Amino acid sequence: MSFSRHIVAALFCVALLETPVCVAQDQLTPTYYDQTCPYVTHIIRKILLKAFLNDTRITASLLRLHFHDCFVQGCDGSILLDDPNTTEKVARPNANSVRGFKVIDDMKAALENVCSQTVSCADIVAIAAEQSVVLSGGPSWAVPLGRKDSRSANRSLANTVLPGFNDPLDLIKAKFAAVGLDTSLDVVALSGAHTFGRAQCLAFDQRLYNFSGVGDQDPDLNETLAARLREICPTVGLTNLTNLDQTTPDDFDNVYFNNLQVEEGLLRSNQILFSTQGADTVEIINQFSSNQTAFFEAFAESMIRMGNVRPPAAVVGEVRLNCRVINANNSITTASADARLVTSI
Ligand code: HEM
Ligand SMILES: *[C@@H]1O[C@H](CO)[C@@H](O)[C@H](O)[C@H]1NC(C)=O
Ligand SMILES: *[C@@H]1O[C@H](CO)[C@@H](O)[C@H](O)[C@H]1NC(C)=O
Ligand SMILES: *[C@@H]1O[C@H](CO)[C@@H](O)[C@H](O)[C@H]1NC(C)=O
Ligand SMILES: *[C@@H]1O[C@H](CO)[C@@H](O)[C@H](O)[C@H]1NC(C)=O
Numbered sequence: 597m598s599f600s601r602h603i604v605a606a607l608f609c610v611a612l613l614e615t616p617v618c619v620a621q622d623q624l625t626p627t628y629y630d631q632t633c634p635y636v637t638h639i640i641r642k643i644l645l646k647a648f649l650n651d652t653r654i655t656a657s658l659l660r661l662h663f664h665d666c667f668v669q670g671c672d673g674s675i676l677l678d679d680p681n682t683t684e685k686v687a688r689p690n691a692n693s694v695r696g697f698k699v700i701d702d703m704k705a706a707l708e709n710v711c712s713q714t715v716s717c718a719d720i721v722a723i724a725a726e727q728s729v730v731l732s733g734g735p736s737w738a739v740p741l742g743r744k745d746s747r748s749a750n751r752s753l754a755n756t757v758l759p760g761f762n763d764p765l766d767l768i769k770a771k772f773a774a775v776g777l778d779t780s781l782d783v784v785a786l787s788g789a790h791t792f793g794r795a796q797c798l799a800f801d802q803r804l805y806n807f808s809g810v811g812d813q814d815p816d817l818n819e820t821l822a823a824r825l826r827e828i829c830p831t832v833g834l835t836n837l838t839n840l841d842q843t844t845p846d847d848f849d850n851v852y853f854n855n856l857q858v859e860e861g862l863l864r865s866n867q868i869l870f871s872t873q874g875a876d877t878v879e880i881i882n883q884f885s886s887n888q889t890a891f892f893e894a895f896a897e898s899m900i901r902m903g904n905v906r907p908p909a910a911v912v913g914e915v916r917l918n919c920r921v922i923n924a925n926n927s928i929t930t931a932s933a934d935a936r937l938v939t940s941i
């Protein structure tokens with residue numbers, strides 16, 4: 597029973613040619629490029645390092661890029677597409693916020709030089725995310741590979757499925773469940789990504805000035821931190837940046853969880869994981885706060901689960917030649933030549 601369900605899920609039917617064709621949407625595997633592009637991780641790391649020397653924040657930005665790719669119709673590079681009618685880059689959670697596109701372009705260009713038409717943009721983002729965590733002091737994991745890039749983006753979907761900084765806990769859990777992730781362990785572990793990177797004032801300033809619409813402050817925000825944040829964000833709606841982890845801003849560590857315990861989570865959506873009475877997330881936060889190894893292991897496992905969110909069959913897969921645009925029709929055949937054609941229906 598579970599075997600046949602597995603087969604059904606693995607079939608990926610597309611109208612690629614005149615007759616619809618089913619392509620196996622293979623299981624991802626860390627060894628996917630071992631024969632075709634053995635230095636893929638090395639090449640990505642080299643370009644990441646160069647970018648990091650100029651911009652320490654880039655590691656956080658690339659991790660977030662993978663998250664925002666995977667939640668919207670699966671990890672398919674859809675967030676990288678520039679088509680003005682559909683681009684996810686201007687969706688509310690992404691606009692003037694998601695970054696790292698230029699570095700992904702540089703990685704793609706370097707890979708096209710070495711092993712052309714082989715490595716998908718979605719896989720580049722997945723590897724860049726893992727290497728970014730490692731470079732910042734976090735865990736490493738064997739990244740499952742073999743994703744294909746989508747032939748479409750979906751802005752309205754991006755506006756709906758990505759979690760927002762004011763979402764209540766139930767909604768955050770529902771959005772994780774909607775992509776097949778766990779509503780407690782994955783939510784807590786992956787939210788630990790806020791151990792580095794920045795946020796704009798507008799993502800948390802209502803906690804400082806107008807929490808429930810009566811000029812009040814969020815009772816779950818530490819007073820000392822609130823005072824400091826009011827200096828950085830003197831009025832509402834500013835784009836000034838501050839650190840998500842105010843204690844160790846650029847280190848990938850478990851201090852973010854210690855912060856939650858003293859009401860120093862910057863975003864409301866983070867603090868509620870700890871401050872919601874009776875929530876099943878509290879115990880996990882306490883565990884990660886006291887044991888960084890436990891956090892690192894859980895984070896790696898959750899990243900693999902998130903990286904496994906697959907696009908629906910209707911999203912045709914290819915290896916894009918340029919991460920910002922879908923391939924012209926005459927290059928699809930080449931790009932999908934290694935996609936194993938299993939049957940015609
Ligand atoms: C649980 C729901 C989540 C919410 C509501 C949320 C929301 C946000 C917001 C509002 C920002 C600041 C954006 C800005 O001000 O421009 C941010 C930054 C960030 N998020 Fe999340 N996030 C969530 C989960 C995640 C997950 C699952 C990851 C990765 C696994 C992640 C990684 C990051 C990183 C690394 C940054 C900093 C990016 C940078 O500095 O460029 N977040 N997030
Ligand atoms: C260096 O980083 C900044 C962002 O902090 C970016 O605007 C700039 O383009 C980067 N320069 C190079 C040479 O990559
Ligand atoms: C974008 O939408 C406009 C108006 O709906 C349409 O004329 C145009 O062809 C579309 N562009 C692309 C690239 O699909
Ligand atoms: C985009 O997502 C919406 C849901 O927000 C869905 O109804 C629609 O069919 C999707 N469009 C495409 C082209 O996949
Ligand atoms: C506070 O929020 C309320 C309700 O959303 C709004 O009517 C009011 O204008 C806000 N006040 C300020 C100072 O932003």
Ligand SMILES: *[C@@H]1O[C@H](CO)[C@@H](O)[C@H](O)[C@H]1NC(C)=O
Nearest residue numbers: 827828829830834835836837
């Ligand atoms: C916040 O941003 C405003 C406008 O961009 C700027 O004038 C101000 O100096 C910034 N304040 C701080 C504390 O960074």
Ligand SMILES: *[C@@H]1O[C@H](CO)[C@@H](O)[C@H](O)[C@H]1NC(C)=O
Nearest residue numbers: 818819820821857858859860
């Ligand atoms: C607020 O933070 C300070 C210093 O970080 C800490 O001593 C205090 O216990 C925190 N308050 C609460 C309510 O957690």
Ligand SMILES: *[C@@H]1O[C@H](CO)[C@@H](O)[C@H](O)[C@H]1NC(C)=O
Nearest residue numbers: 886887888889890891893894
């Ligand atoms: C910390 O977590 C790791 C991984 O789950 C576990 O093996 C170890 O025993 C834990 N350490 C303590 C002191 O609980």
Ligand SMILES: *[C@@H]1O[C@H](CO)[C@@H](O)[C@H](O)[C@H]1NC(C)=O
Nearest residue numbers: 612921922923924925926928
């Ligand atoms: C590819 O072909 C389809 C149908 O034949 C057409 O609708 C579409 O516009 C073409 N796309 C490109 C990028 O040429």
